[in-house]
Amino acid sequence: MIPISKTIIGEEEKRAVLEVLDSGMLAQGPKVAALEAAFAQTVRTKHAVATSSGTTALHVALLANGIGPGDEVITSPFTFIASVNSILYVGARPVFCDIDETTFNIDVRQLAKLITPRTKAIMPVHVYGQACDMDEIMAIARDRGLAVVEDAAQAIGTSYRGKSAGSFGTGCFSLYATKNIMSGEGGMITTDDDKIAELARTLRHHGMRRRYYHDVLGFNFRMTDLCAAIGIVQLGRLADITQRRRKNAAYLSEHIRTVRVPRSAPRGEHAWHQYTVRIEGGAARRDAAVANLTERGIGCGVFYPVPAHKQTHIRELGLGDMSLPVAERLSDEVFSLPVHPSLEQTDLETIVREVNAL
Numbered sequence: 017m018i019p020i021s022k023t024i025i026g027e028e029e030k031r032a033v034l035e036v037l038d039s040g041m042l043a044q045g046p047k048v049a050a051l052e053a054a055f056a057q058t059v060r061t062k063h064a065v066a067t068s069s070g071t072t073a074l075h076v077a078l079l080a081n082g083i084g085p086g087d088e089v090i091t092s093p094f095t096f097i098a099s100v101n102s103i104l105y106v107g108a109r110p111v112f113c114d115i116d117e118t119t120f121n122i123d124v125r126q127l128a129k130l131i132t133p134r135t136k137a138i139m140p141v142h143v144y145g146q147a148c149d150m151d152e153i154m155a156i157a158r159d160r161g162l163a164v165v166e167d168a169a170q171a172i173g174t175s176y177r178g179k180s181a182g183s184f185g186t187g188c189f190s191l192y193a194t195k196n197i198m199s200g201e202g203g204m205i206t207t208d209d210d211k212i213a214e215l216a217r218t219l220r221h222h223g224m225r226r227r228y229y230h231d232v233l234g235f236n237f238r239m240t241d242l243c244a245a246i247g248i249v250q251l252g253r254l255a256d257i258t259q260r261r262r263k264n265a266a267y268l269s270e271h272i273r274t275v276r277v278p279r280s281a282p283r284g285e286h287a288w289h290q291y292t293v294r295i296e297g298g299a300a301r302r303d304a305a306v307a308n309l310t311e312r313g314i315g316c317g318v319f320y321p322v323p324a325h326k327q328t329h330i331r332e333l334g335l336g337d338m339s340l341p342v343a344e345r346l347s348d349e350v351f352s353l354p355v356h357p358s359l360e361q362t363d364l365e366t367i368v369r370e371v372n373a374l
């Protein structure tokens with residue numbers, strides 16, 4: 017079986033964890049600080065604030081941008097549910113912008129018409145590791161005075177016009193086990209804004225600026241040094257991992273004939289968190305292709321079979337009838353093939369052969 021994802025865990029990760037265990041200091045400490053410094057350098061932001069997950073990074077980033085009850089946040093329906101849940105956690109209302117069918121990212125031509133007097137933020141999701149059209153999004157945000165919280169959970173290593181994803185607004189990354197680099201569980205908030213960084217640090221640690229004096233309602237969203245130690249080693253592998261993913265994606269796109277291969281927009285560099293193809297004819301046809309390939313030893317994933325606005329708990333919010341035809345259609349057409357850095361040439365050839373036999 018060629019798995020859809022495979023985590024690289026080398027001797028360096030093992031040694032790093034043992035070192036933390038030997039130190040006896042397992043919770044947030046010097047390793048978290050070191051990971052934050054290295055992460056800020058990688059994304060090229062002034063600050064990086066580690067959290068316990070990508071989800072808590074999004075939650076804290078929204079709060080640190082002053083988003084709360086009554087506010088509207090425009091985001092993508094074509095995402096992992098954490099993007100939308102974080103908006104609900106702060107009491108705000110998600111407003112969905114349909115996507116562009118070639119990039120799978122929000123269609124910026126539709127953004128302006130979704131803005132109301134209650135709109136406070138845009139949350140672009142750099143889905144699959146490809147950057148959204150940030151020039152356009154930042155221009156609209158500046159014009160309307162909106163915050164931008166980037167869901168860059170799938171986009172470490174992604175760039176747009178030479179700038180890293182997550183460095184335009186407030187960036188939110190995930191270091192979950194199957195992301196391009198990982199720390200087991202973990203998240204990171206990146207920003208150039210001193211106030212947002214300071215508030216994010218305070219919120220992740222029970223609103224505590226001075227020991228046992230609590231200024232705001234905060235949380236325990238801290239990362240552990242055990243996780244950070246893994247993350248530091250993984251960050252050192254980022255350039256190599258990203259380059260391999262790009263090479264694998266290029267090979268697949270060059271040789272696959274039977275399904276529609278993904279295009280990477282010319283403005284940025286894709287990190288290929290997922291290599292997502294499309295097969296037309298509805299979900300049943302897609303599901304049959306996935307079952308067929310799985311049987312032939314190709315691990316596939318469907319990210320995601322149900323768009324956010326069709327999920328049960330979102331429907332129950334009664335946000336009204338939403339027509340998001342592109343997101344709905346693509347949810348029935350997409351499936352992802354292995355593109356991870358551990359693939360050998362023979363694996364790539366097997367994937368191409370089986371996909372071309374569909």
Ligand SMILES: *Cc1c(COP(=O)(O)O)cnc(C)c1O
Pocket residue numbers: 069070071072095096098099141143167169170190191192201202203
């Ligand atoms: C993984 C992911 C998240 C959440 O990250 P966790 O670390 O799993 O909490 C949020 N948004 C997107 C798009 C993701 O892929």
